Amino acid sequence: MLMGRTFGRPERLRMSFKQFINEMEKLGVNSIGIVLLISFFIGAVITIQIKLNIESPFMPRWTVGYVTREIMLLEFSSAIMCLILAGKVGSNIASEIGTMRVTQQIDALEIMGINSANYLILPKIAAMVTAIPVLVTFSIFAGIVGAFCSCWFLGIMSAVDLEYGLQYMFVEWFIWSGIIKSFFFAFIIASVSAFFGYTVEGGSIEVGKASTDSVVTSSVLILFADLVLTKLLMG
C-alpha cells in the first residue's frame, strides 16, 4: 500500500526534482568518500591475502590479479558495498523519516494535502537507484587502485604481473552484472528503510529501533537478492 502511494504522480514535479537533487547529494555524493576509502583498502588487502595464501610454484603469477579482479567485480563492489551502504544510508533514511513521523512533520504534509510518501520516499528511491550504480563503478576502480598500491608501495608483487592478471580473460558482462545487481540492492535499501521510518509509532526509542530493523532487514534481503540475481545473471 505504501509503495502504491509512493509511486503516484508527484504533486509538483519541480519540488520533487529539487528533493531528488538534495537526496542525490545526501545519499550519493556524501557516500563517495567512504566507498572509495573502503574499496581502496579492501582491494589492497585482497591482493595481499591472495598473494600470501595461494602462492605456489604451480600457480601462475597472474593468479593474484585475476582473483582480485573477480572478487571486486563479482561480489565486493556490488553486494558487499551495498551491505555497507545499507548501514550508512539505510539507517539515515529510516531515522530521518522516522523523526519526521514522530515530530508530526509527516502529518503536516498530509494536512496540506501532499502525498507524503510520494514526496519523501520517491526521491530517495530515485536518488539511490541513480547513485548506487555510480558508486559501484567507483568502488571497482578504487579497489583496483588499492591493489596496485599494494604492489607499488608494499612491494608485495610485481605490478606488471598484477596488471596481466587483472586483464586476463576479462569478461565485460561481469561489470554489467554488478551494476544490474546494484539497481536492485539500491531499491531494497531505499524502500525498506523508508518503510521502517514511515511506519514508526512512538518516540526516539522506536526511531532507533526502526533504524536498526531497517539495516538488518535490508541486509538480509540484499543477501537473498544477491543469491537469486547471481543465479539468474551468471547461472
Next chain:
Amino acid sequence: MIELKGLWKSFEKKDVLKDINAIFENGKTNLIIGQSGSGKTVLMKCIVGLLTPEKGELLYDDRNFLTMGKKEKKIIRREMGMIFQSAALFDSMTVLENVMFPLNMFSNDTLRNRTRQAMFCLDRVNLTEAQYKYPGEISGGMQKRVAIARAIALKPQYLFCDEPNSGLDPKTSLVIDELIHDITTEYNMTTLINTHDMNSVIGIGEKIIYIYEGYKEWEGSKEDIFTSSNQKLNDFIFASDLFRKVKEVEVRNIEG
C-alpha cells in the same frame, strides 16, 4: 463553518469519541477543552482527516468530508492550515523556506510573488529577522509563530491549532493566543483550538466545547463558563485556587 454530526470513533472496540455534535462558526476562535485522555486530540485528528470516524458526518461548509472523493478532499485540505503541538516545522528548511513550502507546492505565482507573500506572513508574526535561521536555532515561541505563518501562507478558511501553547511561558502563550485570535478575525477563518490552557479559555474562548470521557459534556462561551452549574466542567476549569478566585471576581462583576 464546520459542523460535526454524531461523530463516533473507537480504537480496539473502545469508544473514544461518542456521538459528538458541534458547530464551529466562521470568524470565531472555537476551543475544544478537556482533560488529558478525554479524546480532544482524537477529535481534532478526526476533523482534519488524520483519523477516520466510524460514524457521523463532518461538514466543511455543508461539504461532507467523510463521504467525498480524494480530489475533493485535496481541495478542502488546501483550505486548511494547522499548527501542531510541536510546531512540526521542517528541520532541513530555513524559516522562510518553511513558510514558502505550501506556496511552492500549490501556488502558480512567480517566485518573487511567493517570496513576497511568505515575507508578509512572517512580518504578520513579527519574525522577518529570523527568515534565514533554521527551526533548531530559534526558540519554542518563535517556532510556533513560524508555524502560524506557514499555516496562513495560503490564506486558509480553516485553521486548526493543537495545543499551541504547550511548553511556552505565560507571556509567550498570550502572544500566541492574541495572534491566533487576531488572524481569525482578520481572515474570517473558522479556527479550532485544542487546549487545556485556562488562560486561553478565558482569554480567547468565543465558543468552547468541553469533552469529558469522549462525550461533549458542555458547550458555551467564555462568559458562560463563570455561570455554568455543570459540576464536571467546574471541577476541570476551576481546579486551581487562582481560577476559583477569578471566578468569584467575575461572578461578582456579573451580579454587580
